[in-house]
Ligand SMILES: Nc1ncnc2c1ncn2[C@@H]1O[C@H](COP(=O)(O)OP(=O)(O)O)[C@@H](O)[C@H]1O
């Protein structure tokens with residue numbers, strides 16, 4: 001982390017209808033780096049991603065504290081015009097739901113070219129030429145003829161490729177990919193991930209890759225942050241984290257990976273459930289489900305400490 | 318699923334009064350109904366007696382809503398008009414509901430070609446603008462308060478029939494109809510004893526939603542000269558007459574219009590709420 | 605064979621049976637008018653049997669009903685609506701002469717309704733439960749119960765007679781203001797409600813989030829990405845209301861004493877001028893069906909998914 005970070009999320013607190021869903025979330029991404037953000041469904045990954053883009057639906061969502069510095073600019077303090085200048089131009093985003101994320105009544109050519117027209121001031125024909133190149137880039141064959149197609153005429157995988165083309169149209173410095181493959185067939189999943197991996201290198205952009213699939217993280221990410229119930233509990237270089245997970249939750253998560261389990265056996269899942277936001281005590285939120293909890297765990301919240309391996313645990317492995 | 322329909326009346330009323338709008342509507346409606354029922358005793362004057370006051374006299378303590386061209390007391394006429402409007406509204410809705418329900422059930426129950434042809438015809442009828450259909454029927458029946466009610470009632474049949482047909486279709490597929498068939502129940506018995514009771518909540522909802530527009534439509538026909546004829550004390554006809562003199566006597570059109578508006582609004586407010594409480598689909602979402 | 609046709613041809617051919625059925629219903633209903641049509645045709649003037657017979661033959665009323673029906677359909681297909689009983693003029697010409705006042709009123713009402721309904725609907729839909737929304741929706745709720753003829757009269761009384769801002773009679777454009785407002789208010793309530801709900805639903809869609817993520821302005825997001833998806837229900841409402849209006853705003857024409865198709869229909873009913881009633885109803889329902897068709901074609905242009913769907 002010698003470079004100045006491209007994105008620096010600092011002590012981010014987010015509430016939904018006044019209930020905290022993110023608490024004290026901090027992490028950084030260096031230019032060109034890929035950070036994986038993992039955690040069980042509902043732990044706040046999407047909220048984190050949307051907060052960075054300031055796309056949280058408000059109401060109910062609200063950024064209650066902290067800062068989000070992108071390239072030195074505090075996203076939480078930007079007005080609408082300032083946000084527009086960054087969204088789609090310097091940060092691109094792809095979502096979990098390719099089937100519904102494209103506007104059904106406009107052609108894909110229109111939807112991809114729109115960013116170029118808005119941000120780059122391109123003419124219609126220039127945008128069209130560039131759009132065709134983008135479709136090539138994301139691996140949609142005979143791109144020129146595809147510009148006039150509508151989303152409903154395409155498969156889920158193709159639509160996600162279109163979403164990637166939209167996100168990358170202006171060559172952003174940061175790509176936020178929120179579970180980009182969860183809704184897709186397994187074979188297509190691998191293709192889309194390969195595509196993102198390849199483009200990341202080609203375009204030299206940083207990626208925040210959100211997933212609940214640790215296998216994906218192992219393959220693609222430089223560093224990994226593990227989230228649990230709205231907090232980051234552990235963060236480390238990917239290789240380090242897989243070799244030596246220290247937080248008990250990370251450990252449990254790794255045990256649920258298919259590779260860690262002989263085929264045919266039922267995937268173990270972590271027992272217990274995440275406590276509702278209002279039922280959380282003063283201590284570590286994972287403590288009620290943790291097999292290694294000591295008295296201090298339920299009494300006092302552990303801080304997130306250490307470098308480069310950050311950890312929030314009183315009794316680590 | 319029909320349990321909501323069999324709520325004891327007291328709970329039904331309590332739930333229906335669940336919103337401020339419904340309470341306001343119920344109060345206004347209650348006043349109108351009482352006024353209608355007791356019109357002969359409440360009216361200070363005979364509604365049709367002329368020269369009980371000076372022509373086009375302004376509202377005063379003797380003549381609360383003023384007087385019309387013939388020196389009739391507008392307040393008394395409005396009270397009697399409430400009788401007519403409410404009665405005609407109920408008659409209209411009854412016609413649409415009874416005929417529409419019967420038609421819809423029969424079409425759905427016969428199924429096959431009868432159903433396809435029936436639906437096609439109903440859809441074509443629904444392509445007629447409502448007022449045009451009513452006027453066309455008046456052209457056949459002739460003008461008059463009763464005929465206007467009949468016309469509005471008949472023009473409401475296709476819509477009711479369409480809804481009831483769909484509702485019946487979902488019921489016909491249910492097991493209780495199959496088992497009734499299996500034990501050899503006759504067609505009419507299945508229709509009457511098994512389907513009709515289950516359709517009742519929908520019928521009531523449709524009726525409560527239609528009553529307001531039925532009152533409005535029949536008054537409209539009277540306003541156009543196609544319904545109740547002078548000197549009948551009817552709101553639409555009174556408005557039509559009031560139109561001529563509004564420069565000198567605006568009360569001749571303000572008060573009948575206000576009465577009509579309040580009647581339609583109160584019925585709509587109550588009907589809206591009632592349908593919420595009764596509608597099986599809506600019952601889960603409201604408290 | 606139908607399935608192979610382009611979608612719009614399929615739709616266009618689809619209205620033929622509807623037109624046929626509609627016309628047949630009009631014909632059938634008017635057969636039920638009691639009394640001898642020849643007497644009606646002669647306007648009730650006493651006449652000798654010979655005159656009656658001649659007239660009967662001239663009108664084709666001596667033929668069996670099914671022959672009359674076929675003649676009616678044949679004439680209908682070429683736009684011949686027969687002659688009016690009272691004026692003896694071709695009904696089609698009588699209608700044509702009255703189209704203009706009704707059309708003006710329809711367009712005026714539509715204009716007021718669209719401006720008011722779209723502005724309020726969007727304002728309400730973008731901020732559900734905000735004060736504009738609350739005010740608009742409660743007004744609309746009360747408004748559906750307002751008799752439009754009463755509103756028209758109140759407008760005349762206040763703005764025409766008391767304030768004297770606008771003339772209440774005449775053929776000028778300013779005489780069109782109050783009736784247009786009367787119709788427009790009535791349209792705006794329903795339109796605003798539809799736009800509101802369609803917009804609320806659309807703005808919650810994932811593709812709207814995508815549009816925001818591209819850095820588009822809120823105006824562009826709403827006007828381009830949301831409206832085109834939210835517009836079909838409001839267009840349908842407007843189209844069908846327009847169809848009703850060009851057949852004559854029966855009530856508003858009466859209130860404002862405008863000589864359009866609506867007042868013509870009332871007069872025709874009162875004088876029992878059967879061919880004229882028949883012609884007017886046929887005209888109105890046909891306009892309704894044709895506009896419905898145009899709307900469906902428009903949906904196909906607005907939403908590509910509709911084009912590609914099979915019959
Ligand atoms: N629009 C919303 N309204 C209310 N609560 C929400 C909304 N979006 C997310 N949440 C809550 O925020 C928490 C985090 O959700 P999310 O970030 O979507 O989880 P995930 O990690 O699966 O992406 C969850 O408890 C969820 O219930």
Ligand SMILES: [Mg+2]
Nearest residue numbers: 045046096179
């Ligand atoms: Mg998520």
